[in-house]
Amino acid sequence: MNALNDALLAAHAAGDGRALVQLYEQAADQAGTPDTAGFFLTHAYVFALETDHPHATELRQRLIDAGREEPLQAPLPPKR
Numbered sequence: 001m002n003a004l005n006d007a008l009l010a011a012h013a014a015g016d017g018r019a020l021v022q023l024y025e026q027a028a029d030q031a032g033t034p035d036t037a038g039f040f041l042t043h044a045y046v047f048a049l050e051t052d053h054p055h056a057t058e059l060r061q062r063l064i065d066a067g068r069e070e071p072l073q074a075p076l077p078p079k080r
Contacts, residue, residue, distance in 0.1 A: 004030070017051040020044070025055065028062075038068045 004027055011019040024044035031037035041063055048056035063069035 017047045018053060020047040021051065021053045021055060021059075025059065034066065038063070038066055041066070042068065 004023065008020070008023050008027070011023055021044050024040045024047065028037045028040035028044060031040055041059060045056065045059040045063060047053070048059050060069060064071055
């Protein structure tokens with residue numbers, strides 16, 4: 001994971017949020033434990049939100065499936 005770590009550091013230094021989404025997602029896929037995967041997925045999701053990345057919804061669902069995020073509740077009906 002040294003090359004991936006180097007790529008993450010370079011993307012942070014460059015301020016390349018879109019690359020960070022992909023790199024953190026890749027790190028999550030390669031993680032050895034659920035906690036480590038959750039850490040990397042959370043970072044990927046945050047950068048996806050910041051950059052309006054198309055994977056944001058997918059990343060959020062992965063966090064929900066892992067028990068690290070809550071699904072949104074149904075909206076309340078309007079008051080009359």
